[in-house]
Amino acid sequence: xxxxxxxxxxxxxxxxxxxVQFGEGNFxxxxxEYAIQKLNKEAGFNAxxxxxxxxxxxxxxxxxxxxxxxTLFMKGVKKGQEIQEKELxxxxxxxxxxxxxxxxxxxxxxxxxxxxxxxxxxxAGIEYISSDLPTMxxxxxxxxxxxxxxxxxxxxxxxxxSKGLTIIPCELINYNSDTLKEIIxxxxxxxxxxxxxxFWLLNSCSFHNTLVDRIVPGYPKxxxxxxxxxxxxxxxxxxxxxxxxxxxxxxxxxxxxxxPFEKTDLDVKIVENMxxxxxxxxxxxxxxxxxxxxxxxxxxxxxxxxxxxxxxTGDFVNKAVFDEINDxxxxxxxxxxxxxxEILDRFRNPFIKHLLSSIALNSISKFKVRVLPSxxxxxxxxxxxxVHLTFAFACLIRFYQGTWKGETLPLNxxxxxxxxxxxxxxxxxxxxIATLTLQNKNFWDADLxxxxxxxxxxxxxxxxxxxxxxxxxxxxxxxxxxxTHIQ
Numbered sequence: 001x002x003x004x005x006x007x008x009x010x011x012x013x014x015x016x017x018x019x020v021q022f023g024e025g026n027f028x029x030x031x032x033e034y035a036i037q038k039l040n041k042e043a044g045f046n047a048x049x050x051x052x053x054x055x056x057x058x059x060x061x062x063x064x065x066x067x068x069x070x071t072l073f074m075k076g077v078k079k080g081q082e083i084q085e086k087e088l089x090x091x092x093x094x095x096x097x098x099x100x101x102x103x104x105x106x107x108x109x110x111x112x113x114x115x116x117x118x119x120x121x122x123x124a125g126i127e128y129i130s131s132d133l134p135t136m137x138x139x140x141x142x143x144x145x146x147x148x149x150x151x152x153x154x155x156x157x158x159x160x161x162s163k164g165l166t167i168i169p170c171e172l173i174n175y176n177s178d179t180l181k182e183i184i185x186x187x188x189x190x191x192x193x194x195x196x197x198x199f200w201l202l203n204s205c206s207f208h209n210t211l212v213d214r215i216v217p218g219y220p221k222x223x224x225x226x227x228x229x230x231x232x233x234x235x236x237x238x239x240x241x242x243x244x245x246x247x248x249x250x251x252x253x254x255x256x257x258x259x260p261f262e263k264t265d266l267d268v269k270i271v272e273n274m275x276x277x278x279x280x281x282x283x284x285x286x287x288x289x290x291x292x293x294x295x296x297x298x299x300x301x302x303x304x305x306x307x308x309x310x311x312x313t314g315d316f317v318n319k320a321v322f323d324e325i326n327d328x329x330x331x332x333x334x335x336x337x338x339x340x341x342e343i344l345d346r347f348r349n350p351f352i353k354h355l356l357s358s359i360a361l362n363s364i365s366k367f368k369v370r371v372l373p374s375x376x377x378x379x380x381x382x383x384x385x386x387v388h389l390t391f392a393f394a395c396l397i398r399f400y401q402g403t404w405k406g407e408t409l410p411l412n413x414x415x416x417x418x419x420x421x422x423x424x425x426x427x428x429x430x431x432x433i434a435t436l437t438l439q440n441k442n443f444w445d446a447d448l449x450x451x452x453x454x455x456x457x458x459x460x461x462x463x464x465x466x467x468x469x470x471x472x473x474x475x476x477x478x479x480x481x482x483x484t485h486i487q
Contacts, residue, residue: 004088004233006067011090015040015048017111020149022119022142024051024059024095026218030072030241032118032170033089035266040091043263047116048093050108054121054142060095062236068092071235073220073227075351076243078342082350083243086230098145102137105145109152115258117146119180120170120212128183134191143183147191150184150205154197164204166258168249170212174278177207177250208255211278213246213285217352244346248277276331283329284336285343287370288321291392293356293363294399297409299470304354308347312471318344320388328377357410360399364417364443367396372444376451385457387481391474394461397437401425417443434458457481 006012019036021028032049039045051068053060063070069092074085098105108114119125121142132144139145150165157163169176188198220227220240227238247268249255261268269277289304295316296307308314321343326336347354371389378386400421402409411418424436434455438448449455460480464473 001232001234004066004069004071004235006069008233009069009088011069011088014093015046015091016113017050017093017108018045018047018113019049019116019118020052020108020111020114021049022052022054022117022125022146023121024053024063025120026239027212027214027216028118028120028170029070029089029237030074030216030218030239031212031214031245031247032120033091034072034087034241034245035247035261035268036091037087037089038264038266039259039261043260045260047091049091050093050111051095052105052108052145053095053097053099054119054125054145056099058097059237060097063092063095066235066237068095069235070237070239071227071231073230073238073240074243075240076349077345078243079345084351085243098138105138106149106152109149110156114153115166117149117165117167118170119146119168123171123173126169126171126173126176126180126183128186132187134187134193141183143180144187146180147184147187147193150201151188151193151197154200159196159200161200161204164200164206166255167205167207168210170210172212175209177209181207206251206255209250209274211246211248211274211281213281214244215242215346215349215352215354217241240351242346242349242352244342246281248274250274276329280329280331280336280339282370283325283374284321284340285346286366287325287374288317288343288347289359290363290366290370291320291389292317293360295392295395295470297356297360298395298399298404298465302356304347304356304359305350305352307356308344316388316474317347320386320392324378324386324389325374328374328381360410361412362414363396363399364413367393368444372448379451379454385453385481387478390454390457390481391461391477394434394458394465394477395470397421397433397458398462398465430459430462431455433462 002008021032036045036047036049040047051063070089072087072089076083096105119142125142127141129141129144132139132141134148139148153163167177169180173179184201185198188201217240219238245267249270250273251270256270259270292307296313299313301307301310301313308317321340326340329336371392375386375389375393399409400411402411424433427433435449438455438458441447461477464477468476
């Protein structure tokens with residue numbers, strides 16, 4: 001078969017460049033390019049994307065070899081029904097390596113119809129590097145590269161306020177746009193780029209915090225023959241993703257007018273404050289993942305799908321989410337229920353093998369951020385411990401003992417945390433183990449022995465897990481704790 005490109009396909013015409021995208025990896029190609037394709041098809045958006053390789057090595061040559069064309073496969077489960085779709089993505093106009101073609105990179109600033117900057121340079125990408133200078137071709141950091149591009153645009157159009165850009169980073173850090181803006185202004189000041197440029201940045205450009213959510217396994221190398229059999233052309237850039245899609249962007253009516261996603265069926269929310277949506281995702285999606293990992297591994301499951309499909313572990317996760325986590329979130333309950341149901345559908349996706357061991361990394365810090373707030377807020381509301389989240393907490397502590405039924409557990413954490421638990425688990429006293437762990441402020445930023453009844457409950461759960469296993473141990477623990485109210 002012939003490799004797909006614009007000369008041997010019906011997509012010979014290139015769209016005007018309206019978007020410069022920093023990052024050419026799987027996630028952006030399965031997320032942003034897909035969203036823009038929807039806008040182009042369903043809202044007449046007519047936007048082409050110029051992709052910039054943010055680091056020295058990347059996919060630019062492969063993308064250009066196919067004239068920006070590639071196939072996106074989307075698979076998932078929705079309301080119990082399996083979904084499989086594929087789409088040829090056609091909106092990448094060019095891909096540029098600024099390390100090899102710096103002047104071509106700078107020329108993007110002069111594009112008349114350019115309106116948006118979008119990025120995903122990994123969580124570490126939005127960083128300030130003091131050694132970056134405006135004379136470097138290019139500077140090292142993504143914010144410095146962007147500062148150079150913005151200044152070039154400012155100069156080329158003589159500060160025309162109508163040529164300001166809408167900047168939408170998609171890196172997975174909270175307040176991603178605020179952080180990026182702060183670093184750009186720091187470079188502009190240190191590099192002495194002038195007050196007129198800074199004024200243009202602040203008044204003609206807009207910065208928007210975001211939350212992105214889609215699982216993107218990427219190039220399906222283990223099933224590539226199956227994917228290729230569905231195509232009539234050769235494609236070296238196939239990308240696979242789940243069907244679920246959510247993009248939350250902080251913005252106003254002006255941004256809604258610029259990005260008319262309401263004309264599509266995509267779940268893109270342009271809202272004044274995205275923090276409730278971030279909290280919802282962290283507590284429900286990430287919280288359920290983190291709570292289930294030690295509990296489900298000790299039970300004997302290997303994957304997320306096995307966990308939610310199993311009658312015992314699936315019921316446990318359901319009750320933890322719907323009865324305990326959702327109960328603590330100050331959002332519309334119907335919306336929370338719908339979101340949680342979507343999450344469980346995603347967990348059941350037969351096309352994604354999500355190993356529990358692969359999400360066990362740094363489980364202590366994850367539990368602190370993702371699960372502990374739900375537990376403590378539940379206590380504050382109901383004056384009793386949430387049975388499922390408390391038992392999950394005990395499973396976490398038991399998991400860090402390191403072995404279970406003669407097998408080594410997949411611990412993956414910092415040396416100091418592993419060393420702490422090695423010392424703690426030298427004791428046979430469950431109350432001491434619970435006390436020492438809960439009062440460790442380095443783990444939780446608080447002394448959790450102050451939470452009424454928590455120490456005693458964790459100690460009882462640990463004893464039950466060791467003596468009776470996870471399933472019977474939980475049944476016994478539930479009888480003891482489900483009616484215990486905190487005075």
